[in-house]
Amino acid sequence: MTPQLRFPAFTDKWQLKKLGDIARVVTGSTPSTADMSLYGDEFLFISPADMNSGRYVTNTRTKLSQKGFEKSRPIPVGSTLFVCIGSTIGKTAQATIECTTNQQINSVIGDDNNVDDDFVYLALSRLSRRISLLAGEQAVPIISKGEFQKTKLSVPSKPEQEKIAEFLTLVDERIAAGEKKLELLQKYKKGVMQKIFTQAIRFRDENGNPYPEWEKKRLGDLFDRVTDKNKENNQNVLTISAQQGLISQTDFFSKIVAAKNVTNYFMLTMGDFAYNKSYSAGYPMGAIKKLNLYTKGIVSTLYICFRAKDSNDNDFFEQVFVYGLQDSEIEKVAQEGARNHGLLNIGVSDFFNIELTLPKSKEEQQKIAALLIALDDKIAAEQTRLTAAKQWKKGLLQRMFI
Known part of the structure; x- marks a missing residue:
């Protein structure tokens, strides 16, 4: 052999x-x-x-x-x-x-x-x-x-064992270095977000002048609720993934786990947001994700769906929700209600009455979004390299062992 x-x-x-x-x-x-x-x-x-x-x-x-x-x-x-x-x-x-x-x-x-x-x-x-x-x-x-x-x-003989182990240990060290770099990038972005959303750091305009002070805004003043029904019988049923956001159930589960009749589901278009009231590890107040991967998709009516008004930057609000600026406010209105089958008890009106302290200037919103998206791109590139390294090692193990 x-x-x-x-x-x-x-x-x-x-x-x-x-x-x-x-x-x-x-x-x-x-x-x-x-x-x-x-x-x-x-x-x-x-x-x-x-x-x-x-x-x-x-x-x-x-x-x-x-x-x-x-x-x-x-x-x-x-x-x-x-x-x-x-x-x-x-x-x-x-x-x-x-x-x-x-x-x-x-x-x-x-x-x-x-x-x-x-x-x-x-x-x-x-x-x-x-x-x-x-x-x-x-x-x-x-x-x-x-x-x-x-x-x-x-x-094999011990000298061959040692040669194989030495080589693959170097591969493991490369993977470990990639994992450490990815972890540091994620921590760095988290730290930057914390400084931005607590206003410990602020952007200035092209003339070096400070932007207007941030102000409290109701979600209802920033977004329009989406309640369009699935009249066209679209079959792209979406679910929320922590890593991939709103993703097709077919892509995520390799099957559709929704009801057979989905004409009553809400219809989303690219750029719309959906709030899933289910709480889970990392999302104690549920998760809000933006539709980025598809032109259209549908979600259960258990989701609260909404889209940004014209005066606001979509990419900025995606970062706001990733950071979880809304969590403490959701907790205030959800904590009195019972948790039912993993769902937070928060009504639509309570959700849209939540107030967040945010930049008044759309230009400042865009600068914040650009910085955080650039960090996301670095994290994604490192994740891609790490995944490729792990696949390479997997292939080596298959070919170097019996």
């Missing part, structure tokens, strides 16, 4: 081996929470929730004291961490320092004479989906230690 893509210095066939024959598998444990002296801030105590930030685990929500660590099962640097219990079964990561884990994680400690730790991590991360299927369908998915140890890996 040989892979499709291989370093030219190596010609030996790869060997198929059980994981338990080339590595030691250690199942973690949780120290008694009744004895708080076992917990502290000295040693990482890894749970699946800590395995969310790429290949390496560098910090954990919970840490152990020296006493707690001595009662646990130590995991050496470089070990592969594999979630074998729970909804996140198949998650993989790698230890960067000596640590310990809870019982949901099996740690793979390679035999230094025969296997490279980085190679084992890369091989298991490639096989994680296939391995996770061993759990079958049950209330709490679980792969026993015995079953996990039977996992078969195709393994």
Whole structure:
């Protein structure tokens, strides 16, 4: 057996081996929470929730004291961490320092004479989906230690393992650098938005003069409500995505999940806004998105739909709603009402009576929008590069492993 893509210095066939024959598998444990002296801030105590930030685990929500660590099962640097219990079964990561884990994680400690730790991590991360299927369908998915140890890996000589691992680790470092750059750009934009919308920074006109003071405006004075019905029986049913805004259900779900008869739905045209009163992670007061991707589309009448009056800049208000300037005002009128099936209890009139403090000058609105859109473009470009790098790595894993 040989892979499709291989370093030219190596010609030996790869060997198929059980994981338990080339590595030691250690199942973690949780120290008694009744004895708080076992917990502290000295040693990482890894749970699946800590395995969310790429290949390496560098910090954990919970840490152990020296006493707690001595009662646990130590995991050496470089070990592969594999979630074998729970909804996140198949998650993989790698230890960067000596640590310990809870019982949901099996740690793979390679035999230094025969296997490279980085190679084992890369091989298991490639096989994680296939391995996770061993759990079958049950209330709490679980792969026993015995079953996990039977996992078969195709393994080359240790020098070839090291060469593959060295190359793909450089790829991972490139991806990690891209993720960090993306995170910094997103934080930078968030900081800029905060300074703009709290008026900590202000724009000036072409003559260097300040624009008029910002003023409070009702949403009803800034926007016209859209209640046009779908008389033409348009089938482009839209839903709100946190990342993509108003997007076709066909594109997002690969199917339409709306009712068969959609002639009663509201008709939107490009540039219109829709407010979804459903609250979710990141959107405690619901989400407002602008239609950018299609000329027309339709939404459920549960949405509050509106379009900007001529004297206002559409792109500016898109940024206002992304920032969430409206959230504190929505909370004031929604907090007294009950939350029903995930929907905030806010009426149409209450929504349009919300007041926001905004630039009076359309020219200032446009300058703000131009700056924030430029930052969005930088973020999108970095996201595209990161996605391409991850796809490249995926292709390499498929071709460099068996």
